[in-house]
């Protein structure tokens with residue numbers, strides 16, 4: 001091993017501390033996983049899914065990408081959702097964005113960063129959809145944070161509209177989709193008060209959330 005020695009040392013310490021507390025932890029976990037939750041979050045290194053919600057290995061199924069997007073043609077994300085819902089039978093999917101998201105900021109600034117520009121086009125679709133509200137906000141930080149919130153609502157709707165989730169609800173599977181925002185500056189989660197548990201709730205609950213989030217900016 002030539003490099004990154006310290007990371008392997010960290011790993012040994014981490015595994016040792018868990019084994020000391022529970023000698024059966026890893027042997028038990030190696031046989032199966034039964035998480036109740038699927039976390040869809042941003043790749044940002046400051047938003048570590050398990051740590052934020054205090055869950056151990058085995059308790060949270062995770063998908064992360066830049067700006068926590070759920071794109072209907074993204075086979076990676078769709079495969080994660082499908083496996084989580086159909087095989088692991090998770091009961092909750094949370095889309096968790098975060099304030100001050102660099103991906104969202106890059107999309108908002110229409111600046112060029114290479115290949116990722118293509119990915120961020122999807123955020124720009126969200127910007128166009130909510131331009132009437134966003135254009136009323138002059139403060140850059142406020143606008144960014146509002147877009148982070150609106151983006152989570154749109155991605156929650158996208159999760160709900162996947163054939164995977166629609167089919168799960170149609171067969172009576174218990175499944176709730178949530179929209180959250182994480183604060184980098186205080187480490188706290190904010191619930192956007194979106195909890196959708198069936199196809200017939202998508203429009204009303206997402207519209208109510210969007211109205212709450214944009215109330216201060218609309219006449």
Ligand SMILES: [Zn+2]
Pocket residue numbers: 042043044066067068098100101102103104
């Ligand atoms: Zn981010």
